[in-house]
Amino acid sequence: MNLVLFGAPGSGKGTQAERLRDRFTLKHISTGDLLRDAVARKTELGKKVESIMAAGELVSDEIVLELIKETVSGVKADDKLQGWMLDGFPRTVGQAQALDGLLADAGDNIDGVVVLEVNRDAIIERLSARRSCPSCKAVYNVINLPPAKEGVCDNCGTELVHRKDDQPETIANRLDVYQDQTMPILEHYEGKIEIHKVNGSLPIDDVTKEIERVIQ
Numbered sequence: 001m002n003l004v005l006f007g008a009p010g011s012g013k014g015t016q017a018e019r020l021r022d023r024f025t026l027k028h029i030s031t032g033d034l035l036r037d038a039v040a041r042k043t044e045l046g047k048k049v050e051s052i053m054a055a056g057e058l059v060s061d062e063i064v065l066e067l068i069k070e071t072v073s074g075v076k077a078d079d080k081l082q083g084w085m086l087d088g089f090p091r092t093v094g095q096a097q098a099l100d101g102l103l104a105d106a107g108d109n110i111d112g113v114v115v116l117e118v119n120r121d122a123i124i125e126r127l128s129a130r131r132s133c134p135s136c137k138a139v140y141n142v143i144n145l146p147p148a149k150e151g152v153c154d155n156c157g158t159e160l161v162h163r164k165d166d167q168p169e170t171i172a173n174r175l176d177v178y179q180d181q182t183m184p185i186l187e188h189y190e191g192k193i194e195i196h197k198v199n200g201s202l203p204i205d206d207v208t209k210e211i212e213r214v215i216q
């Protein structure tokens with residue numbers, strides 16, 4: 001089963017992917033996490049993308065496609081996995097077209113797109129309060145999902161971070177970029193792949209239940 005988790009920055013893609021991954025034995029592939037890892041490790045790629053990400057702009061399709069190619073083919077080769085769940089990819093119509101080609105060559109396909117819908121004000125509030133674990137990628141929120149010990153990841157004890165791109169003016173730019181460059185992907189999939197819209201403003205558990213219902 002191959003899914004695309006689609007939605008604006010802060011709509012809850014990472015939070016839901018973390019919960020669905022084990023339940024359905026899927027590989028969670030987040031291009032944002034892959035790029036942040038490269039920045040943290042100060043690789044050549046990381047140095048190239050750091051300022052682009054901090055400004056809330058998109059990294060070039062070429063770079064992201066290279067990352068995706070390796071990861072998606074790795075899942076196919078792993079028979080313990082039932083498939084993958086893409087989070088934050090595709091992000092442009094060009095990426096969606098390239099993914100179509102990649103999957104066609106591999107004899108694979110996307111089974112569904114789950115769109116998390118959340119309004120802009122709620123997103124700005126959520127992202128301002130988000131804290132992330134740079135190590136195990138767990139996601140927290142100082143208002144509605146705080147860690148047991150302030151500033152420390154419950155899962156692995158790593159110090160939590162407030163992402164550089166979670167500052168108000170960068171959040172606003174990311175939302176504009178989403179509207180202009182990412183939303184048109186839904187038109188690209190319309191009529192070809194099942195698109196399921198889910199109310200991402202519901203409490204986290206209810207959103208999970210709704211996605212599970214869609215999957216089943």
Ligand code: AP5
Nearest residue numbers: 009010011012013014015031032053059088091126130141
């Ligand atoms: P990326 O990491 O993909 O960021 P994003 O898509 O902007 O999404 P976020 O991680 O911000 O949010 P999310 O939807 O996962 O929400 P979360 O679950 O954390 O990309 C970062 C950057 O990398 C991009 O700007 C770009 O530069 C680059 N990049 C990445 N992919 C790229 C690509 N394909 N092409 C080009 N460039 C790319 O939740 C957010 C908060 O809300 C948390 O605090 C959480 O606790 C809370 N929350 C979640 N659900 C709920 C709920 N139901 N109710 C209340 N609170 C909730």
